[in-house]
Structure formats: structure tokens, C-alpha cells
Amino acid sequence: MPESSGGREVRRAQGAREEGSPAGRAQGARGVRGVRGVKSASRTVALLELLAARGDRPARLDELAEELDVPRSSMYQLLQTLIDCGWVRSDTTGSLYGIGIRALFTGTSYLDSDPHVRLVRPYLDQASDALGETIHLARLDGPDVVYLATRESHEYLRTISRVGRRIPAHAGALGKALLAERPDAELPLPDGPLPALTENTHTTRTTLLTDLAEVRARGYSIDREETVPGIAGFGFALRYDSPATDAISCSIPVARLSETHESRVIAVMRETRTKIENALPSTSGAPDWR
Numbered sequence: 001m002p003e004s005s006g007g008r009e010v011r012r013a014q015g016a017r018e019e020g021s022p023a024g025r026a027q028g029a030r031g032v033r034g035v036r037g038v039k040s041a042s043r044t045v046a047l048l049e050l051l052a053a054r055g056d057r058p059a060r061l062d063e064l065a066e067e068l069d070v071p072r073s074s075m076y077q078l079l080q081t082l083i084d085c086g087w088v089r090s091d092t093t094g095s096l097y098g099i100g101i102r103a104l105f106t107g108t109s110y111l112d113s114d115p116h117v118r119l120v121r122p123y124l125d126q127a128s129d130a131l132g133e134t135i136h137l138a139r140l141d142g143p144d145v146v147y148l149a150t151r152e153s154h155e156y157l158r159t160i161s162r163v164g165r166r167i168p169a170h171a172g173a174l175g176k177a178l179l180a181e182r183p184d185a186e187l188p189l190p191d192g193p194l195p196a197l198t199e200n201t202h203t204t205r206t207t208l209l210t211d212l213a214e215v216r217a218r219g220y221s222i223d224r225e226e227t228v229p230g231i232a233g234f235g236f237a238l239r240y241d242s243p244a245t246d247a248i249s250c251s252i253p254v255a256r257l258s259e260t261h262e263s264r265v266i267a268v269m270r271e272t273r274t275k276i277e278n279a280l281p282s283t284s285g286a287p288d289w290r
Contacts, residue, residue, distance in 0.1 A: 043070060047078060048087060051099040058096035107164055116246055117148050120238070120276055124151045127250065127272045131265055134251040138174040141166065143188050145175045145247070153251075170194050170208050171201045173223035173235030173249040179208075180215035181243040187212075200226045220266065225254065232257050234265055236273040240280045248273060 046068055051059065059067075065075040079097055082088035086102035111117050120137050128135045128151035137149040144166040169175030170189060179187055194203045202208040215221045223233035233251045237244035250265050 043068065043074075044078065044082070047075075047082070048099065048103065051088065051097065052103065054098070058091065058098045060095060061097070064097065111148060111163070114148070116238075116240070116280075119280060120246075120248070121149055123272050123276050123279075124149055124248070127151075127248075127268055128153065130268050131250060133265065136162065136174060136249045136251065138247055138249070140169060140175070140178045140188070140245050140247075143169055143190050145169050145172070145178065148246075167197065167227060168195055171197045172227035173221045173233030173251075174247045175235075176208075176211060176215055176221035176223070177235030177237045177247040177249070178244055180212045180221065181237050181239070184209055184212070197227050198225055198229050200224055202226070220270065221249075223249075230254055234262075234269055236269050238273060238276055240277055248276070 047064065050064065050067060061072065061076055061079070064070075064079070065072045068075070070078075079088055079090075082100065083090055085100075087100045088097055089100045090097050117137065124135045124137060132153060134153040135151045136147060138145040138147050145168075146166045147162040147164065150162045167175065168190075169179055171194075179189075182188075189205065189208075194201070194205070194208065196203050202211060211221075219236075221233075221235040223231075223235065225231060227233065230253055231251050232254050233249050235247050235249040238246045238248060240246075248269065250269050252261070252265065
């Protein structure tokens with residue numbers, strides 16, 4: 001019997017958990033398709049992901065070698081190779097390492113080549129202009145969601161872009177909107193307690209599943225300070241894929257979230273979702289990247 005898309009997704013999430021630690025990826029764990037990973041490639045990817053996840057916190061050689069369970073000499077050689085290629089950078093002393101500028105090229109290429117991101121961007125602008133609030137587009141990636149585009153509110157500006165950053169899917173409006181598109185038995189969630197971002201984040205499957213049932217009933221998700229203290233969110237899955245992999249949301253400081261404004265946000269975001277889904281051109285002949 002052919003495997004359902006939901007089943008494939010859970011299998012990918014399970015494989016990600018098995019290889020989820022940087023050390024697991026660095027050791028070339030067996031991929032979910034049963035093909036043995038190339039150890040050097042796995043190690044390189046794990047190193048780049050680790051440096052990217054550290055953000056503005058550069059790492060020392062010993063830290064990287066220990067975190068990835070790689071011999072110090074091997075880690076040094078890999079770092080020097082990646083520095084020469086522009087994927088890693090070091091400070092003037094040569095003792096601190098961070099992600100390099102070539103990673104930016106890869107990230108922007110992903111966004112620029114994705115037809116759904118190109119389609120959605122103008123509608124994010126329209127929704128942000130109509131509401132005066134921050135609007136996001138994100139994609140489910142295993143147990144997380146990754147921000148693909150953001151239009152910031154003129155009232156609440158962030159100094160750091162969200163694009164490319166990831167948060168646990170259970171911990172916000174975007175992720176919950178996408179999780180609700182899947183059967184409870186096929187949710188790509190980590191094992192054990194769910195990590196908390198705030199005191200309002202779901203930390204058990206029981207409370208999360210209750211919330212997801214309400215999301216399915218009403219047609220959109222609500223985040224009451226579950227991702228960031230003081231911020232509420234409303235998420236809407238984009239059903240041009242089945243199950244949906246992309247979602248849009250509106251984030252609002254709770255200090256100015258009146259009942260009237262909340263009703264308007266829901267109406268505008270619901271209309272925006274409909275416009276996006278209706279505007280999606282035929283993808284006949286286009287690659288199915290998933």
C-alpha cells in the first residue's frame with residue numbers, strides 16, 4: 001500500500017530525531033531512505049547548522065569538536081576548508097568561528113526560487129497595510145516551523161530579521177495551524193515533554209491535542225503569549241498542499257489587542273488566506289520538492 005504524505009512526514013520527523021543531535025549527523029547516521037550517509041558530508045552539514053544556530057555567539061575549536069564528537073585535528077582541517085570556501089569565517093586571532101557569507105547566498109536562493117514564497121509576499125504586504133501589524137509566512141520542517149517571510153508592523157519594529165529562524169511547531173500560531181492539518185497520530189513532535197518558550201507554551205501532548213481540536217473546529221490557531229511574552233498571534237494554514245506545509249500569521253502586542261481589533265485581524269487574515277489559495281497558479285511540471 002502506498003505510504004500517505006502524512007506517514008512520510010512522520011517518518012522524516014522520526015529520522016530527524018534519531019539524527020537530531022549535531023553529533024548524530026556528524027557521525028553520518030543512516031538516512032530515512034535507508035541509504036548510508038556520507039560521513040564527511042554529514043559532518044560538514046552538522047558543523048554549518050551548529051554555527052548557524054549559535055547566531056551572534058562565535059564558537060571555539062574545542063567547543064565545536066566536543067559538540068560534534070569530532071577529533072580536534074579533523075575539526076580544524078574542516079574549518080580551514082570551509083573558511084577558504086567562504087562558508088565559515090574566523091576572527092583576527094583565528095580562535096573564534098562563525099557562519100560565513102556564502103550561507104547567505106544559499107538561503108536567499110532557496111527563498112527566491114520557491115514559487116509559493118514569491119506568490120505570498122504581495123499578500124503579506126496587503127495584510128500588513130490593512131492591519132498595521134506584523135505578518136509572517138512560515139513552513140513546517142519536521143517538529144519546527146521556519147520563517148520564510150515577514151512584514152513588520154510600523155508600530156512594533158524588530159532589529160533582527162526572523163527569516164530563516166525556527167521555533168518549535170507546538171509553540172505558536174504558525175505551527176499549531178499546520179499541526180492541526182494532520183491527524184493526532186501523525187504529528188511530527190519530539191518525544192517526551194515539549195520544550196517551553198514561555199510559561200504559556202504547551203508542554204504536554206494532552207493540552208496541545210485539546211488546543212489542536214479547537215483549531216480544527218474554528219479554522220485558525222491562536223497563540224496567547226506562547227512564543228513571546230506580551231505577543232499574541234493568529235495562524236492560518238495555506239491549503240495549496242495536502243497536508244498544508246505553509247501558514248501565515250498575524251502577531252500583535254497584547255496591550256493593543258481589543259476584541260474589535262481581534263475580530264478584524266481574523267477577518268483580514270481569513271480573506272488573505274483565501275486570496276492566496278485562489279491565486280496559486282498551476283504547478284503542472286514543477287518539481288515536487290517534498
